[in-house]
Amino acid sequence: MEKLREIYIFVAFVVGVGCLLLAAFQAWSGNMKSAAGLGTAFVVCGIFLFLSQIKTFKVWEVQVELRETLDRAEEIIGRLRRLAAISARASYLTISWGNRLGTPTAKEKQVVLxxxxxxxxxxxxxxxxxxxxxxxxxxxxxxxxxFLFTRVVRGIAPLKTTELVAAMHATQSQAATDASMAHSDLITPWSKKTNADFKAMDRLENKSLSAVIDEWMPEKGGWLSDKELAAVVLFKKEILKQADDSEKKGGYTKESAEFFDALLKHEAEKSEEIWNASKK
Structure with a gap:
């Protein structure tokens, strides 16, 4: 089909040129009617040539417009992508700092994110x-x-203190008094060390959660007995599992969000659970 179109164009071109030359010759010879007829034939050949090129011209024009449209669309998509990234970052920052307020729940926040x-x-x-x-x-x-871990562990301290003081009053023994005083002597410096001076956020910036928890926890032989410390270590493993899963995802998993929300509501109960487990 393309070959036939090329032949048609060639013939129309040759005929048109011939008509133009003959029209000029007839006009020079004074035969104006023949010159006019040949001139008309030349114009007709020119029209045929133009019509044969309309498709090509039109396709080329559409291709140019399409290319420009695609380039424009890609530019718009690029801008949308950048705007979406900026908007998403703002949302993540807002919800991250809003997490300090305690509401909505971790699960609800993660659904939005x-x-x-x-x-x-x-x-x-x-x-x-x-x-x-x-x-x-x-x-x-x-x-x-x-901070959830630290609040739960700190919640064990008053439980132990209450029990030691109750034993001291109940028995009036020197051993019970010594045990209560020893607990006080051990927990006081630890409390001071792990409060404001600990600078948890600075440590978490460059260290793993596990490492910072280890630095915060009472040392072996401290205010927690070996059995109490072992019970706290089990709780630490629960916390680290949920935190690690969340870090891998880049946000709370369904399980970790439910774990966090439930524990946040029942910190005191968890402290008591760990305390009771240490006695078994």
């Missing part, structure tokens, strides 16, 4: 860009698990 994450995937935001976006949230989750 999972929706944002899905939009980032659809817009083909790179893993590197996503890592930057979610970093504040991941850091805050690690911090939340740390």
């Amino acid at each position: 999972d929706d944002i994450d899905a939009q980032l995937v659809e817009l083909k935001v790179t893993p590197e860009e996503r890592a930057v976006i979610i970093r504040p949230w991941v850091k805050m989750i690690k911090a939340d698990f740390f």
Whole structure:
């Protein structure tokens, strides 16, 4: 088909040129009617040539417009991707710091962030860009698990103190008095060390959660007995599992969010559970 079109164009061109030359010759000879007829034939050949090129011209024009449209669309998508990344980062930062307020729940927050994450995937935001976006949230989750752990463990201290004081009053024995005083002597410096001077957020910035918990925990031979310390270590493993799973995901998993929310509501009960477990 393309070959026939080329032949048609060639013939129309040759005929048109011939008509033009003959028209000029007839006009020079004074035969104006023949010259006019040949001139008309030349124009007709020119029209045929133009019509044969309309498809080509039109296709070329559409191709140019399509290319420009595609370039524009890619530019718009690029801008949308950047705006989505900025918006997502703002959302992650807002929810991360809002996590200090305690509401909504970790599960509810993570549902919102999972929706944002899905939009980032659809817009083909790179893993590197996503890592930057979610970093504040991941850091805050690690911090939340740390402080949750510390509050539960601190909750064991008054339980032990109450029991030691009760034993001292009940028995009036020197051994009970010594045990109560020894506990006080051991827990006081530890409490001072692990309060404001500990600077947990600074440590968590460059160290793993496990390492910072180890630095915070009472040492062997401290205010916790070996059995009590062993019970706390089991709780530490629970915390680390949920925190590690969350870090791998880049946000709370369903299980870790439920674990965190439930424990947040029942910190005192967890302290008592660990304390009772240490007596078995």
